[in-house]
Amino acid sequence: MKLSGAQILIECLRREGVKVVFGYPGGVNLPIFDVLYDEKEIEFILCRHEQGGGHMAEGYARATGKPGVLLVTSGPGATNTVTAIVDAYMDSTPMVIITGQVPTHLIGNDAFQEADVVGITRPCTKYNMLVKDVNDLAQALKEAFYIAASGRPGPVLVDLPKDVLLAKTEFKYPETVSVRSYSPILKGNRWQIKQAAEEISKARKPVIYAGGGVLHSGAWQELLDLAEMTHIPVTLTVMGLGAFPGQHPLFLGMLGMHGTYCANMAMHDADLIIAVGSRFDDRVTGKTSLFAPNARIVHIDIDPTSIHKNIKVHVPIVGDVKIVLRELNTILRTSGVGSMTPFREWIDQIAGWKREHPLSYNQGDSLLKPQYVIEKIYEMTHGNAIVTTDVGQHQMWAAQYYMFNRPRTFINSGGLGTMGYGLPAAIGAQMANRDSLVVCIAGDGSVVMNIQELATAVAYNLQVKVAIINNKYLGMVRQWQQLFYNGRYSSSFMGDSPDFVKLSEAFGAVGLRATKVGEVEGVLEEAFRVTTPVVIDFQVDPYENCYPMIPAGAGHNEMVFEDPENIGKKSPVKEEAAEGVLTA
Amino acid sequence: MQHIISVLVENKFGVLARVSGLFSGRGFNIDSLSVGPTLDPTTSMMTIVTAGDDRIIEQITKQLNKLVDVIRVVDLTDKEYVERETALIKIHAQDEDRGEALRIADIFRARIVDSTPNTYTIEITGDSKKIGAILNLLKPLGIKEFICTGRIAIAREEARVAAVREEGAPASVKDRRSSLA
Ligand SMILES: Cc1ncc(C[n+]2csc(CCOP(=O)(O)OP(=O)(O)O)c2C)c(N)n1
Ligand SMILES: [Mg+2]
Numbered sequence: 001m002k003l004s005g006a007q008i009l010i011e012c013l014r015r016e017g018v019k020v021v022f023g024y025p026g027g028v029n030l031p032i033f034d035v036l037y038d039e040k041e042i043e044f045i046l047c048r049h050e051q052g053g054g055h056m057a058e059g060y061a062r063a064t065g066k067p068g069v070l071l072v073t074s075g076p077g078a079t080n081t082v083t084a085i086v087d088a089y090m091d092s093t094p095m096v097i098i099t100g101q102v103p104t105h106l107i108g109n110d111a112f113q114e115a116d117v118v119g120i121t122r123p124c125t126k127y128n129m130l131v132k133d134v135n136d137l138a139q140a141l142k143e144a145f146y147i148a149a150s151g152r153p154g155p156v157l158v159d160l161p162k163d164v165l166l167a168k169t170e171f172k173y174p175e176t177v178s179v180r181s182y183s184p185i186l187k188g189n190r191w192q193i194k195q196a197a198e199e200i201s202k203a204r205k206p207v208i209y210a211g212g213g214v215l216h217s218g219a220w221q222e223l224l225d226l227a228e229m230t231h232i233p234v235t236l237t238v239m240g241l242g243a244f245p246g247q248h249p250l251f252l253g254m255l256g257m258h259g260t261y262c263a264n265m266a267m268h269d270a271d272l273i274i275a276v277g278s279r280f281d282d283r284v285t286g287k288t289s290l291f292a293p294n295a296r297i298v299h300i301d302i303d304p305t306s307i308h309k310n311i312k313v314h315v316p317i318v319g320d321v322k323i324v325l326r327e328l329n330t331i332l333r334t335s336g337v338g339s340m341t342p343f344r345e346w347i348d349q350i351a352g353w354k355r356e357h358p359l360s361y362n363q364g365d366s367l368l369k370p371q372y373v374i375e376k377i378y379e380m381t382h383g384n385a386i387v388t389t390d391v392g393q394h395q396m397w398a399a400q401y402y403m404f405n406r407p408r409t410f411i412n413s414g415g416l417g418t419m420g421y422g423l424p425a426a427i428g429a430q431m432a433n434r435d436s437l438v439v440c441i442a443g444d445g446s447v448v449m450n451i452q453e454l455a456t457a458v459a460y461n462l463q464v465k466v467a468i469i470n471n472k473y474l475g476m477v478r479q480w481q482q483l484f485y486n487g488r489y490s491s492s493f494m495g496d497s498p499d500f501v502k503l504s505e506a507f508g509a510v511g512l513r514a515t516k517v518g519e520v521e522g523v524l525e526e527a528f529r530v531t532t533p534v535v536i537d538f539q540v541d542p543y544e545n546c547y548p549m550i551p552a553g554a555g556h557n558e559m560v561f562e563d564p565e566n567i568g569k570k571s572p573v574k575e576e577a578a579e580g581v582l583t584a
Numbered sequence: 585m586q587h588i589i590s591v592l593v594e595n596k597f598g599v600l601a602r603v604s605g606l607f608s609g610r611g612f613n614i615d616s617l618s619v620g621p622t623l624d625p626t627t628s629m630m631t632i633v634t635a636g637d638d639r640i641i642e643q644i645t646k647q648l649n650k651l652v653d654v655i656r657v658v659d660l661t662d663k664e665y666v667e668r669e670t671a672l673i674k675i676h677a678q679d680e681d682r683g684e685a686l687r688i689a690d691i692f693r694a695r696i697v698d699s700t701p702n703t704y705t706i707e708i709t710g711d712s713k714k715i716g717a718i719l720n721l722l723k724p725l726g727i728k729e730f731i732c733t734g735r736i737a738i739a740r741e742e743a744r745v746a747a748v749r750e751e752g753a754p755a756s757v758k759d760r761r762s763s764l765a
Binding site: 118119122123126127130147179180181182303304305308309312 | 593594597598601602605606609639642643646647649650652653654655
């Protein structure tokens with residue numbers, strides 16, 4: 001039987017096991033929406049802005065490990081997705097983006113709603129393609145899903161002109177796929193893995209530094225095995241949180257710019273760093289010339305370009321983290337290294353650092369502290385919620401104070417740092433886990449960047465709980481201005497608008513507010529009790545800063561723990577306005 | 585240091601943009617780039633001349649390999665290879681200069697491919713040094729126009745893969761038969 005391009009697309013999505021598609025209609029992709037009208041297996045979620053749809057697909061992908069699917073129209077529909085595509089590219093999130101395109105005979109004519117989407121997204125997709133012939137469509141889609149999900153995952157975009165969607169052909173589903181110029185290396189070099197085991201057996205001060213690659217490859221059990229067998233402490237990147245249990249005695253917390261003192265000191269002092277699915281990002285290394293001066297480095301990563309990119313390593317291993325760790329664990333076990341006694345002195349030294357500078361804040365009895373709110377959310381969800389965040393101070397506090405028990409439960413924008421990521425990502429994660437509690441820890445600045453998606457949450461009754469850490473400021477910007485620009489708070493004050501409670505109600509969600517310590521538990525209880533989307537406006541201390549902090553350009557051992565004394569807490573310029581906020 | 589890298593790519597729409605975009609996006613230099621067909625109509629061969637320290641060249645070869653449409657990357661620099669480029673040089677040539685131009689062309693085994701009463705167009709093939717040398721000699725006669733293909737190169741023995749790096753990732757081989765159900 002002959003099928004139209006649009007029918008072939010939906011049939012291919014079904015065969016790929018796609019359950020949910022996020023997106024937005026428009027002129028040229030209407031043939032697809034017409035097919036979706038009768039579709040039973042695939043649920044379509046109508047976002048309110050294509051960027052939001054993109055982050056929903058990302059949230060879905062990060063919660064499931066499967067590609068998120070986004071379907072948008074040509075021109076503005078497609079260009080609206082670019083931020084989400086770059087975000088997915090930076091965080092290696094598997095995603096397939098289907099964009100409508102003007103009919104092939106109009107391409108290049110500046111037709112209505114034409115944009116060179118393949119050109120625009122070339123540098124920010126793992127691969128992209130324009131399909132000009134309906135006979136190539138099924139193959140293109142098969143390749144898109146294969147490339148998006150295999151190797152180092154990433155976004156793949158398929159641009160579909162309207163005439164291709166309407167044209168009919170005999171549907172033949174390609175059962176297998178092979179791309180001659182693309183084949184990720186999965187199995188690590190055995191000799192190199194032996195070298196890694198050798199390094200481990202010689203180390204006195206080893207540390208495991210793991211990242212998002214552990215989650216992508218599903219290697220959390222192997223990571224746990226490695227750590228427990230060798231007693232090597234583990235630190236995680238912001239993308240890796242959840243890959244190792246947050247309450248585990250070997251866990252040092254997150255490392256990097258706002259990482260824990262003990263994690264950063266352990267990295268600085270280590271004689272062996274085992275990097276697993278992490279990429280030595282500048283937010284992690286600080287100044288590279290000061291990074292881990294005495295360490296030998298083993299680096300396991302599926303992407304050869306990650307190796308030696310920022311830091312020269314001693315034992316590079318290209319391969320899938322899960323496969324490599326399995327082999328490494330076997331070698332360690334059979335060679336007896338696995339039964340080594342713990343590194344007593346090293347563990348003691350780390351414990352000393354933990355005691356010296358634990359994460360800390362002072363709640364006091366006046367203004368509500370953001371860290372307190374996050375700790376309460378943690379306590380009341382027992383570390384089992386799926387947490388998404390926006391970008392800023394609240395994101396770092398969430399990473400510091402929420403102890404993630406399980407993989408794929410912390411979903412945030414690490415590489416690109418996209419404000420407005422949290423709410424749509426929460427919606428995507430909730431679609432993947434209808435019965436789980438999904439909490440978005442949002443910033444008052446960030447959340448308005450995609451606030452329209454509250455309508456989506458309400459429309460599909462996705463019961464996301466949005467906890468806005470409302471400090472009336474672009475807090476992270478304000479913190480930098482306070483520390484590095486003499487407290488000149490240029491354009492970082494957000495003030496009182498909008499009223500988040502009224503705004504939520506206008507969208508049909510429940511709006512709650514807490515301004516005092518005593519109110520936090522009550523509003524959270526209420527939020528978790530009701531079965532609708534909820535927004536909570538937590539009005540917190542506008543001047544709380546995120547510590548510890550490695551100032552840009554400093555080394556891991558140069559952390560700052562509190563506001564330096566010579567810096568005024570409030571800017572003279574904005575003081576009045578800010579005071580007004582506090583009493584509001 | 586300058587490196588000469590040959591890159592076998594899928595002969596597909598947009599591949600040149602992917603490669604040049606990679607260089608501009610990551611701040612790598614391109615000194616010259618030439619592309620042409622191969623015996624297999626589904627592939628093209630690019631010769632890229634670039635410069636950088638070891639770390640940058642390692643990134644360039646790895647990043648090229650990471651592009652989905654790139655089939656094979658060979659850094660020819662450390663091996664025996666033959667390189668050529670072809671230049672067309674249009675010069676002023678009147679009166680006694682015409683004889684001088686012919687003599688110079690002869691010395692370099694260049695050919696006159698076009699002639700008007702006031703000009704000659706000389707075609708020369710060789711490596712960059714040779715082309716530089718003839719340009720120097722022709723300069724006094726007055727060069728009107730110069731165009732050059734950019735360098736192309738071929739390994740003398742069977743090309744080994746670029747860098748089979750210590751991590752065991754053949755930075756440049758990709759298994760042609762890999763497939764996934
Ligand atoms: C789209 C976008 N624009 C600008 C920035 C730069 N930026 C980083 S954090 C931040 C402040 C975020 O403010 P808010 O959401 O209120 O979070 P807070 O830091 O106050 O917790 C800004 C503007 C960004 N990350 N993303
Ligand atoms: Mg804020």
